[in-house]
Amino acid sequence: MTLFHQLSATSLQGQLIPMADYAGKLVLVVNTASRCGFTPQYAGLEALYKKYADQGLVVLGFPCNQFGKQEPGSADDIAQTCHINYGVTFPMFEKVEVNGAAAHPLFRYLKEELPGVLGGRIKWNFTKFLIGRDGKPLKRFAPVATPEKMEAAIRAALGI
Numbered sequence: 001m002t003l004f005h006q007l008s009a010t011s012l013q014g015q016l017i018p019m020a021d022y023a024g025k026l027v028l029v030v031n032t033a034s035r036c037g038f039t040p041q042y043a044g045l046e047a048l049y050k051k052y053a054d055q056g057l058v059v060l061g062f063p064c065n066q067f068g069k070q071e072p073g074s075a076d077d078i079a080q081t082c083h084i085n086y087g088v089t090f091p092m093f094e095k096v097e098v099n100g101a102a103a104h105p106l107f108r109y110l111k112e113e114l115p116g117v118l119g120g121r122i123k124w125n126f127t128k129f130l131i132g133r134d135g136k137p138l139k140r141f142a143p144v145a146t147p148e149k150m151e152a153a154i155r156a157a158l159g160i
Helices: 041-055 075-086 105-113 147-158
Strands: 008-010 016-018 026-032 057-063 128-131 137-141
Touching: 026 041, 026 105, 026 147, 041 057, 041 075, 041 147, 105 137, 128 147, 137 147
Parallel strands: 026 057
Antiparallel strands: 008 016, 026 128, 128 137
16 A cells, blocks of 8 residues: 555545555645635646546645645535535545645645755645555656646546
8 A cells, every 4th residue: 555545634524534545546736725826726636637537537635725825714615615606526524734844745745745945845736746556656746737627647647
């Protein structure tokens, strides 16, 4: 079992979810925010999720308020924004920190495995990490990488 599959996170509904639940799936982890210029990417992420869920893709959203305080709301506020404004049905998790001493262990691990331009830091909201079916981190995408631009990498990782 990979380190990814040994980690867990709390869902937006307050339930502890082991990443082992996603073993055998291609996982796209995204740090999100409801009041960001990139927030419309929720729609594209949902479209990818719906299009490739049957082939094994799952998108996991992790709200974060560390960048410009762009996710100030409660779990209910976040859920409402995601579901009502963007039709999000993929799993969403409790608000986390992605940088600093209080960074969630999942993001500490992903940043170590796939350092970006800023090394061990995440630059902004909507940084994305693609994790293989075996739990190995495969690719990191910058916030400006739209879901549509990531589709070829997702298809390749799914083997389609």
